[in-house]
Amino acid sequence: MNKVAEKMIFKPAFEYIDNGIEHGVLSPFETKETILKKGEQIAPGFKPLDCDIRYLKDVPVKMRDGITIYTDVFLPVTEEKVPVLIAWSPYGKSAGTAPRYVGLFNMLGMGNAWGSGLTKFEGPDPAYWVQHGYAVCNPDARGIAHSEGDITMIGSQEAEDCYDLIEWLAAQDWCNQKTAxxxxxxxxxxxxxxxxxxPPHLTCISPTEGLQDAYRDLAYIGGIPDPNFIHRLQINHVSASGAQREDMAAELEAYPLANCELWEDKVADVSKITVPAYVVASYSNTLHTMGTFRAWRSIGSAEKWLRIHDTQEWPDYYSAEATEDLRRVFDYFLLGKQNGWENTPAVRYSILDFQGNNQTGLIAETFPPKESEMQRYYMSGRTRTLQVTADENELPLRYFPEALPCRVSFQTVFEKETTFIGYPKVKLFMEAENTDDMDVFVWVQKIDKLGNVLSEFVVPNRNAALQDFTQDGASALRYKGPSGRLRASARHLDPTLSTDEVPAYSFDRVEKLSEKEIVELDIVLSPIGMTYYAGETLRVMISSKDEIGSVMPGTPGGLTNNKGTHILHTGGKYASYLQMPLVK
Incomplete structure (x- = not known):
């Protein structure tokens, strides 16, 4: 194990139930090679195989420190050497038919007929890719299931292990030495x-919606601790060999600031990425959007493409259109097909309107497109409107976290069609009364001519259960508009990373508020691509609670600590404002 493991907190892994059901019908351990036949159905409800597949099961691969992990490899039945696609995660390599994933995709309205059941959760479907001349490698990461060693979560240990796996794959007699x-x-x-x-034999990457910094995007979004979703992720840390698992929820308590070796190891230095990168993002993914766009901005790859879709990561990734698009990337870089991929626009983006008229596949050289310019909308405490000039006189507004309404808001009605594409933020001048800290949540809404707050489901299912889950939460399944959050004591901006357009925080200090102190909070909001029609309203809400709710169904959100009185200052020398990327 690498050195940073000395800083990790380990607890016993969860028990691996090897009954051929819990972790999928192909999960029982057996190192063997077999042929899966065309037309075979792996489990009821899944798509029959379109071709014969050479299946290498539970293949041992030795890591640099001597521990062995196990992987499944799916191959075309051919003498030709083929490239390989790798699905690296702690999710079980055989769990495509596991009840938890069958239930999830049914709940989302996707069903399971889109895939073969050989698919590792969130990974490429071997049945599709083998048919088109690729191998697919589904590893069980260090410590997972029968793989040896202790389980770590996000960071350099996983990177080193997959490096070793990539180099092992490239050396196999069936591989053309290209991997993705x-x-x-x-x-x-x-x-x-x-x-x-x-890794020398990594040819290209295709990340679809993934955080880039475990501290900022997962553990302490906006400096507010959130162990609940981490607990949910860690349930996947199951071992058949009595492994220990890294407990990031415990680390969150033990290491509250970002400037320590443990958290620094969990920030991906994307400037070091040199291989071609095809990045897929959305505006709506409350877990991954910020990290995906940050990584896209900072990635070192000379060849990079960005596609911003208008649904959720799973229905998009597994759609026929997105899969064919991805195959053009891999055909070009891994098979050497001259299919014109290199002429694909650098950016393809979407504009949403929450009324069924989304535009997708719009073309630009950059994101945001160069037609976007920053426009400030000042908050008027007197009229509760957003205006292009600030009120001359200062006016403070109070709201009370322990009483209703626990928020203040401002709005503007558009006289003509208005579109925003890019990175919004707010600058708030705030004061705390009878408390020394504040957790501040911001939400930009779209309201129709009749005063209805609009939102949009990003998964196919819109039934009553999904309405229940997403009304106050499950924000990854229903997009409600740009949002952001910040703990006031974590407001210090990182001078090397922060820009006027996109604030970035150092999270290396705690600066509590003193009585009567007015502080500046620059709160970064999630990127936007949105059209407001004439007569429609933009409302910005500043609240003491997470109004859009936690990320996924059944998982509580961050641990807020709000009390006392929050005071938002407007106008005069404390002219709080919303900054929006207006398309001129």
Whole structure:
């Protein structure tokens, strides 16, 4: 294990239930080679195989420190050497038919007929890719299931292990020495770390929506601790060999600031990535959007492409259109096909309107497009409107976290069609009364002519259960507009990373508020691509609670600590404002 493991907090891994059900019908351990036949159905409800597949099961691979991990490899039945796609995550390599994932995709309205059941959760479907001349490698990471060693979560240990796996794959007699990483969420953010390690035989990457910094994007979003979703992720840390697992929720308590070796190891240095990168993002993914766009801005790759879609990561990644688009990337870089991929526009983006008229596939050289210019909308405490000039006189507004309403808001009605594309933020001048800190949440809404707050489901299902889950939470499944959050004591800006357009925080100090002290809070909001029509309203809400709710169903959000009175100053020398990327 590498040196940073000395800083990690370990606890016993969860028990691996090897019954051929819990972790999928192909999960029972057996090192063997077999042929899966065309037309075979891996489990009820899944798509029959379109071709014969050579299946290498539970293949041992030795890491640089001597521990052995196990992987499954799916290959075309051919004498030709083929490239390989790798799905790196702690999710079980055989769990495509596991009840938890069958239930999840049914809940989302996707069903399971889109895939073969060989698919590792959030990874490429071997049945599709083998048919088109690729191998797919589904590893069980260090400590997971029957793989040896202790389980770590996000960072250099995983990057080193996948480096070793890539080099092992490239040396196999069936491989053409070209490899790529593919997948969404965990299988995307692992790619930033792995590619930054520059494995010699990594040819390209295709991260679809993945955080880039475990502190800023997962543990302490806006400086507010959030162990709940981490607990949910860590349930996947199951071992058949009595492994220990890194407990990031415990680390969150033990290491509250970002400037320590543990958290620094969990920031991917994407400037070190040199291979071509095809990055897929959305505006709506409350877990991954910020990290995906940050990584895109900072990535070192000379060849990079960005596609911003208008749904959720899973229905997009597995759609026929997105899969064919991804195959053009891999055909070009891994198979050497001259298919014109190199002429693909650098940026393809979407504009949403929450009324069924989304525009997708719009072309630009950069994001935001150069037509976007920053426009400030000042908050008027007197009229509760947003205006292009600030009120001359200062006016403070109070709201009370322990009473209703626990928020203040401002709005503007557009006289003509208005579009915003890019990076919004707010600058707030705030004061705390009878308390020394504040957790501040910001939400930019779209309201129709009749005063209805608009939102948009980004998964196919819109039934009553999904309405229940997403009304106050499950924000990854229903997009409600740009949002952001900040703990006031964590407001210090990182002078090397922060810009006027996109504030970035150092998270290396705690600066509590003193009585009567007015502080500046620059709060970064998630990127936007949105059209407001004539007569529609933009409302910005400043609140003491997370109004859009936690990321996924059944998982509580961050641990706020709000009390006392929050005072927002407007006008005069404390002219708080919303800054929006207006398309001129």
């Amino acid at each position: 990483l593919s997948g969404t969420s965990y299988l995307a953010f692992s790619q930033w770390f792995i590619a930054a390690g520059q």
